[in-house]
Amino acid sequence: xxxxxxxxxxxxxxxxxxxxxxxxxxxxxxxxxxxxxxxxxxxxxxxxxxxxxxxxxxxxxxxxxxxxxxxxxxxxxx
Amino acid sequence: xxxxxxxxxxxxxxxxxxxxxxxxxxxxxxxxxxxxxxxxxxxxxxxxxxxxxxxxxxxxxxxxxxxxxxxxxxxxxxxxxxxxxxxxxxxxxxxxxxxxxxxxxxxxxxxxxxxxxxxxxxxxxxxxxxxxxxxxxxxxxxxxxxxxxxxxxxxxxxxxxxxxxxxxxxxxxxxxxxxxxxxxxxxxxxxxxxxxxxxxxxxxxxxxxxxxxxxxxxxxxxxxxxxxxxxxxxxxxxxxxxxxxxxxxxxxxxxxxxxxxxxxxxxxxxxxxxxxxxxxxxxxxxxxxxxxxxxxxxxxxxxxxxxxxxxxxxxxxxxxxxxxxxxxxxxxxxxxxxxxxxxxxxxxxxxxxxxxxxxxxxxxxx
Numbered sequence: 001x002x003x004x005x006x007x008x009x010x011x012x013x014x015x016x017x018x019x020x021x022x023x024x025x026x027x028x029x030x031x032x033x034x035x036x037x038x039x040x041x042x043x044x045x046x047x048x049x050x051x052x053x054x055x056x057x058x059x060x061x062x063x064x065x066x067x068x069x070x071x072x073x074x075x076x077x078x
Numbered sequence: 079x080x081x082x083x084x085x086x087x088x089x090x091x092x093x094x095x096x097x098x099x100x101x102x103x104x105x106x107x108x109x110x111x112x113x114x115x116x117x118x119x120x121x122x123x124x125x126x127x128x129x130x131x132x133x134x135x136x137x138x139x140x141x142x143x144x145x146x147x148x149x150x151x152x153x154x155x156x157x158x159x160x161x162x163x164x165x166x167x168x169x170x171x172x173x174x175x176x177x178x179x180x181x182x183x184x185x186x187x188x189x190x191x192x193x194x195x196x197x198x199x200x201x202x203x204x205x206x207x208x209x210x211x212x213x214x215x216x217x218x219x220x221x222x223x224x225x226x227x228x229x230x231x232x233x234x235x236x237x238x239x240x241x242x243x244x245x246x247x248x249x250x251x252x253x254x255x256x257x258x259x260x261x262x263x264x265x266x267x268x269x270x271x272x273x274x275x276x277x278x279x280x281x282x283x284x285x286x287x288x289x290x291x292x293x294x295x296x297x298x299x300x301x302x303x304x305x306x307x308x309x310x311x312x313x314x315x316x317x318x319x320x321x322x323x324x325x326x327x328x329x330x331x332x333x334x335x336x337x338x339x340x341x342x343x344x345x346x347x348x349x350x351x352x353x354x355x356x357x358x359x360x361x362x363x364x365x366x367x368x369x370x371x372x373x374x375x376x377x378x379x380x381x382x383x384x385x386x387x388x389x390x391x392x393x394x395x396x397x398x399x400x401x402x403x404x405x406x407x408x409x410x411x412x413x414x415x416x417x418x419x420x421x422x423x424x425x426x427x428x429x430x431x432x433x434x435x436x437x438x439x440x441x442x443x444x
């Protein structure tokens with residue numbers, strides 16, 4: 001529940017952004033990001049459906065790689 | 079950027095000063111530590127302790143009981159984060175002991191992944207009372223605040239079980255038997271709240287502290303930082319996740335938390351009451367307070383400290399006093415398929431994380 005995932009903004013409509021991460025698309029609220037101008041192509045850290053902070057593309061990619069490794073580890077051991 | 083290997087070799091190159099206990103208070107940190115096997119590669123003198131980093135684990139038993147009773151007896155639609163559904167309460171086996179069992183008994187219980195889904199369910203069912211059972215730390219409570227500020231329908235109420243992380247750490251450090259030497263500051267709590275609220279670790283207790291992200295290299299950087307601070311006798315609050323954690327956190331999120339919630343004393347399952355560690359809805363948002371809307375279902379009489387299921391050692395696991403494998407139920411009577419305590423239910427519970435990363439009970443227990 002507390003795991004936050006970086007996602008890339010692909011569309012913005014008011015406080016709702018269509019975001020993608022590794023081929024998965026979700027509607028994400030930007031309500032907590034008021035005062036932080038965001039645009040299509042930016043990356044945000046998403047927690048329980050809400051963007052909580054901007055992140056760099058490099059950080060997003062390294063987090064995604066980590067998630068892949070951890071999922072592989074879980075599937076291998078669980 | 080310095081990689082995990084480089085941080086590890088720097089840690090190994092530090093002179094050893096005897097045993098060092100470093101606590102983390104975040105399920106995400108514990109997951110990375112366990113799944114990347116950090117404990118097995120660090121020097122033997124460094125112990126990584128998982129502290130109270132699982133909001134589902136510390137959610138009071140009386141709140142879970144109230145949610146179950148609301149779902150069973152009042153006909154409400156009860157929505158909760160998926161982790162909450164299998165958390166058991168202390169009732170005889172023949173009774174309904176979890177939200178999952180309430181659902182099986184015909185109650186309308188639904189798992190959601192976001193407060194927005196709770197709002198959407200209430201909007202789609204205007205004739206129903208929808209109760210959102212909201213457990214979580216600051217990172218989750220900011221989205222809960224946002225969902226109410228954005229405009230929630232009147233048929234939505236919130237059974238609030240949110241907690242602040244730092245008061246629990248302060249309580250641990252103040253306890254007489256505390257033998258912690260350093261703290262890894264939670265990454266996403268600080269992303270929202272800023273780093274400043276952790277300065278008490280250094281200022282009041284003189285302990286090294288460092289905020290970390292969720293990759294092994296970020297955690298190793300934080301471990302190196304606190305070991306070096308300790309070595310040099312000059313503790314400070316370091317930020318090893320500075321690309322995401324800003325000094326003042328996310329000001330908009332903090333403002334929304336302040337507008338929606340007051341702070342109150344709160345009970346922590348297995349720990350007991352901690353002053354100023356819980357949230358309460360402020361007017362006018364208190365019209366969404368499920369405790370005020372359904373006062374008959376409040377079970378104050380159930381409140382007591384240390385209320386884990388019989389034989390379950392989750393209370394000591396939550397406080398970092400023992401490792402999961404030291405509980406006699408771990409992996410024997412208590413598994414992810416058939417959990418006894420909340421630490422084996424939640425993805426952020428130390429027992430569940432330990433099991434998932436391959437930790438198995440010692441043979442001596444058989």
